[in-house]
Amino acid sequence: MSTVSTGKSTEVPAGAPRRVVVIGGVAAGMSAATRLRRLDERARITVVERGEHVSFANCGLPYYVGGVIEERDALLLQTPESLRARFNLEVLTSTEAVSIDRAARRVTIRRADGTHAAPESLNYDALVLAPGARPVRPPIPGLERALTLRDVADADALARAVTSGGPQGAPARSALVLGAGFIGLEVAENLHRRGLAVTIVELADHVLPPLDPEMSGPVRQRLEAEGIAVRTGVSVAEAGPSTATLTDGARVAADLLIAAVGVRPDSALAERAGLDVDERGAIVVDDQQRTSDPAIWAAGDATVKRDAVDGRPALVPLAQTANRHGRLIADSIMGRGGRAAPVLGTAIVGILGLQVAMTGWSERRARAAGLEPVVVHIHPADHATYYPGACPMSLKLVMEAGTGRILGAQGVGADGVDKRIDIVATAMRGGLSGPELADLELAYAPQFGAAKDPVNMLGLVADNALSGTTPTIQWHELDAALSAGAACIDVRGPEEYARGHVPGALNIPVDTLRDHLEDLPDRPLVVSCEVGLRGHVATRILLQEGREARNLDGGYRTWSAGGGQGARDHAVPSPMKEE
Numbered sequence: 001m002s003t004v005s006t007g008k009s010t011e012v013p014a015g016a017p018r019r020v021v022v023i024g025g026v027a028a029g030m031s032a033a034t035r036l037r038r039l040d041e042r043a044r045i046t047v048v049e050r051g052e053h054v055s056f057a058n059c060g061l062p063y064y065v066g067g068v069i070e071e072r073d074a075l076l077l078q079t080p081e082s083l084r085a086r087f088n089l090e091v092l093t094s095t096e097a098v099s100i101d102r103a104a105r106r107v108t109i110r111r112a113d114g115t116h117a118a119p120e121s122l123n124y125d126a127l128v129l130a131p132g133a134r135p136v137r138p139p140i141p142g143l144e145r146a147l148t149l150r151d152v153a154d155a156d157a158l159a160r161a162v163t164s165g166g167p168q169g170a171p172a173r174s175a176l177v178l179g180a181g182f183i184g185l186e187v188a189e190n191l192h193r194r195g196l197a198v199t200i201v202e203l204a205d206h207v208l209p210p211l212d213p214e215m216s217g218p219v220r221q222r223l224e225a226e227g228i229a230v231r232t233g234v235s236v237a238e239a240g241p242s243t244a245t246l247t248d249g250a251r252v253a254a255d256l257l258i259a260a261v262g263v264r265p266d267s268a269l270a271e272r273a274g275l276d277v278d279e280r281g282a283i284v285v286d287d288q289q290r291t292s293d294p295a296i297w298a299a300g301d302a303t304v305k306r307d308a309v310d311g312r313p314a315l316v317p318l319a320q321t322a323n324r325h326g327r328l329i330a331d332s333i334m335g336r337g338g339r340a341a342p343v344l345g346t347a348i349v350g351i352l353g354l355q356v357a358m359t360g361w362s363e364r365r366a367r368a369a370g371l372e373p374v375v376v377h378i379h380p381a382d383h384a385t386y387y388p389g390a391c392p393m394s395l396k397l398v399m400e401a402g403t404g405r406i407l408g409a410q411g412v413g414a415d416g417v418d419k420r421i422d423i424v425a426t427a428m429r430g431g432l433s434g435p436e437l438a439d440l441e442l443a444y445a446p447q448f449g450a451a452k453d454p455v456n457m458l459g460l461v462a463d464n465a466l467s468g469t470t471p472t473i474q475w476h477e478l479d480a481a482l483s484a485g486a487a488c489i490d491v492r493g494p495e496e497y498a499r500g501h502v503p504g505a506l507n508i509p510v511d512t513l514r515d516h517l518e519d520l521p522d523r524p525l526v527v528s529c530e531v532g533l534r535g536h537v538a539t540r541i542l543l544q545e546g547r548e549a550r551n552l553d554g555g556y557r558t559w560s561a562g563g564g565q566g567a568r569d570h571a572v573p574s575p576m577k578e579e
Helices: 027-039 058-065 080-087 152-164 182-193 213-225 268-272 319-333 363-368 417-429 435-439 454-467 475-483 494-499 510-519 533-544 555-561
Strands: 019-023 044-048 090-092 095-101 106-111 120-123 126-129 133-135 174-178 197-202 229-232 236-239 243-246 251-253 256-259 263-265 296-298 347-351 354-360 374-378 393-399 406-413 487-490 525-528 549-552
Touching: 019 027, 019 120, 027 044, 027 080, 027 126, 027 319, 044 095, 058 152, 058 182, 080 090, 095 268, 126 319, 152 256, 174 182, 174 251, 182 197, 182 213, 182 256, 182 347, 197 251, 213 229, 213 347, 213 354, 213 393, 213 406, 213 555, 296 319, 347 417, 354 417, 363 393, 363 406, 374 454, 393 417, 393 454, 393 555, 406 417, 417 435, 417 454, 435 454, 475 487, 475 525, 475 549, 475 555, 510 533, 525 533, 525 555, 533 549, 549 555
Parallel strands: 019 044, 019 126, 044 090, 126 296, 174 197, 174 256, 197 229, 487 525, 525 549
Antiparallel strands: 095 106, 106 120, 133 263, 236 243, 243 251, 347 354, 354 406, 374 393, 393 406
């Protein structure tokens, strides 16, 4: 039998339409199917989806539960009927792929709707696996009643539970969310919006564990200020019908119990077929998303990605990556080439009016990998402060010592954080160093930014830190430095100092520092101000006077967010007050 082939495209009999089966009908699977149709009008494309819906907006599910998205149908971006009409796809919902016969290139399916009593089979020339991931359910007694939130059916169940999950079918009054990651916090906020008393329980020592603790500190403060209880460093030991007992013995009201502790690749079908998976169960693919079987591709949350920082395998369950890789599969099937780019893991979440975003690695992750990163914190406004409505934000840049290569960035604030993290993510993809951020030409008008945009400021501060112009010390290094004999000099004004300062700090405002050089302790100095800017000026003065000095990076605000307990007494004399 003769065949036709273009590059590495799947071989099919001459004149016959290419037969493609796609397992999984959400982001990656549907991106592959629709892109393939645009490239090959004659292909016979069948999409097999185990759930009731395809191409739904899973990122919108918490907001439907919370009532922000009022119409359930708004979550359903496409239906089997609309996909058939526009793309001529055969879409089988409520249908499970049971097994793959790789030698015969055949998939056995079973329909859950009862329309076909016996399993059926679908032959393929190319097979695409996009099964996604399954929520993790820790082996905790009573946790079988916990709800999860991964698809529309989950959202329906949670919405019903809100209205009837209380005692004797009454509306639920309380909820415990196990896990303070992105999804957990979105669920917590939306249940809070529905009027429930919400408790968040997180085993890590801070909420949003992918972030560094000083960057997640403001998030916890906002949650607690809005009435959401936060318990970190503990987990659920046992769940009862309407309460949960924590590992520290505390008992928490929990009419509803939601498990949001992460996901694992749904790769059982691939494993049964003998495809390569890694130690975490993720399907191994090459840079064209091809599995260990050359006729089978895979993408989405079930597959291994390549980390952009160290090139090692990574699990990154994000929609943008799934969509991009699904499109790449279609190109690969058609022999068009293209390679999967390494992933940065750029993500954002909105929590009670705060934007919280990150890209790349955290400082903790860099240090755990054996690196000694150079870190800078800044606390700019989202736009020019003289223009009404300016809001503060906190930005953190993590770089590689010596090279200045950007390893990651994080941001928290009411507005403008998304733009800045997206810029840094783009800079990372382009291979820019931290100091080169200062040279980016960014759109400026006072209502949108500043003449020195926060991203430019990151670059300027990065240059000072990397070049040694202004030696810095991080918030988590301060205690050790003071214990080793360093003295802390607070260069803010007396009123700021009185509101809170590093215990034992000597208050000498930066504008009078030159007049009080002889009053400084004869030992290494750590300079503290509110956000680091005045500390930079003071440190430069001290260095040029021959003193050993380091600036507290990000100032008192970063140190406080990291858990520092500021003093509010006046036991430490200020030379300025004595004049």
